[in-house]
Amino acid sequence: MHPPLSEAQARQRIDELIAAIQEHDYRYYVLAQPLIPDSEYDRLVAELRQLEAAFPHLRRPDSPTQRVGGAITKEFPVVVHRRPMLSLDNAYSLQELRDFEARLRRLLPSATWQYIAQLKIDGVAVSLRYEKGLFVQGVTRGDGLQGDDITANLRTVRGIPLRLRGEALADLEVRGEVLMYRSDFRQLNAHREELGEPPFMNPRNATAGSLKLQDSSEVARRRLRFLAYFAEGEGLPEADHLVMEWLRQWGFPVVETTPPMDLEGVWAFIERWAVQRDQLPYDIDGVVVKVDDRPLREAFGSTSKAPRWAIAYKYQPEQAITELRAITYQVGRTGYITPVAELKPVRLAGTTVKRASLYNYDEIRRLDLHLPEVVVVEKSGEIIPKVVRALPEKRPPTAKPIVPPDRCPECGTPLLQPEGEVGRYCPNYKHCPPQVIGRLEHFVSRKAMNIQGLGEKILRKLYEKGLVRTFSDLYRLTEEQLRSAQIEGFAEKMPRKLVENIQASRAVPYPRVLYALGIRHVGETVAEKLAEAFPTIDQLLKAPVQQIAAVYTIGETIAQSVRAYLDDPENQAEIARLRKVGLQFALQRPSRPVEGPLAGKRFLVTGTFPGLRREDLIAYIQAHGGLYASGLTKNLDYLVVGQDAGPTKLEKARQWGIPLLSLADLEALTGSPIPR
Incomplete structure (x- = not known):
């Protein structure tokens, strides 16, 4: 054991750790050249946390440990922007870019200038304020004149430095886009589906929703990123491409930016990224073209809506016009109803498109879809095609508005729409066939009971044969029943192996059993927290909503969902049957503590x-x-x-x-x- 540090030694070590962590953040997020493995970085952060816990009065506001807070107020304060966050005029062709340049030449005939071009990130624009190098405030774009103060949430975003590197200006505003990588977006939607929550439509939608969350620790888990594209402050260089370099040196990741060039060079940049944009880990929807000379920008000025010295070239996603022939409705594992557009087959981005997701009925209403209908479909960034808009001028006179179903298309149960949610769902999770099969798939999945060999095809066959309708039915299956099911592709030894795998799953620990039950809103993490708070199922069965809601990060909505599941007599009977076949419904703890250097840890x-x-x-x-x-x-x-x-x-x-x-x-x- 090391001797305890004095306060002076602790202060010095804290300063050293913060400097080291900030340097590694800069190399990781800005230069993409990490010097140390993640495990070493984690050890530095852990040491800093321990020192700050021992000397809380030495904790600095720019410490990396201060990125994640907790619950914040229900209302975000409104802040007026010091300089309006204007929108940009759009261009869709080289000729329109030339028209933009011609307008500038008419304004200042004797002036000369060059442009910079920047990728236009499809994210959420924010403004960051720094005082003497310290991050003090972050605000959304809002209506351009004023936005919401989301400082606590933005502190969690990696890539937003809490203190700038090197010598900083006394007062600095930095603007940029908060975004989510496509891979993180897919992972987030998979997690939401696991919890029985409707998916986000796209990464931008997910980013915007994340920034408005009331718990900054949850925002931190969303893996948001930041890319800077603008700065304002006394003492900045007069050339904007140099300002971008200053931002990099201060520790900001910066959007892809060209050196100064003429309009032909800008067009070459636009054409290059039109071909390569799918190779980026995030979505872009165009290129922003700006006059590089900042004093000249002031001379060009702005309209009430947009600066005259900049324009956004917008990429057009590949689109096609086709007929919307019908709407079908899919029922997911958690009962959510997803409308699907059934289309006349059309070629798009090298594939034949026959169907497109419509997400929920609110999307149908927003698009004002009728049946039949002529629609525009596109593929942009994501693999799944989507309906972009209807063409009402081509709508036949016999077309009728689409009315959402009020009953489940699979089992006929009346649908519910929870307050504040856009999705409708079927509550008949115990008997609706797609939900029963989906719940069985979830129960046997790797992260739940981990019963290998029981895939969707086999479970569907067992369901159709009437052999399996509940989780506990699985534990009563015999080799003879599996053979008699006549499942295509079943090997000779497969029935015996399946029965062995099913019986072996009885040793799966209690938290994973809770997760396997498929309680709405209960994912892996929530199941672990419930098991820690209520170490036996009997304790959980007796716990009132308020006690469940008091468990850290669970809250009222999840608690009510858990309580409703446990109060259902059929679910209680099923839990009793699962206990009878030997599933684990209590945390396994040592009967007496073992002494040793790791005791109690x-x-x-x-x-x-x-x-x-x-x-x-x-x-x-x-x-x-x-x-x-x-x-x-x-x-x-x-x-x-x-x-x-x-x-x-x-x-x-x-x-x-x-x-x-x-x-x-x-x-x-x-x-x-x-x-x-």
């Missing part, structure tokens, strides 16, 4: 360890007094990290300040080698 292991079995590593931890956790929670003391560890789990641990250990670190804690 909670550990979790992630990744792989060549030459070492995971169960042997867990046994080593427990033999030295450590407790092995059922999942990643804020209560964890250490996360032991091996090769190929999941980035999501590491990011969560980093956000929660959980120290990451290598095997060598673990051996240093115990003072003994790990048997191999």
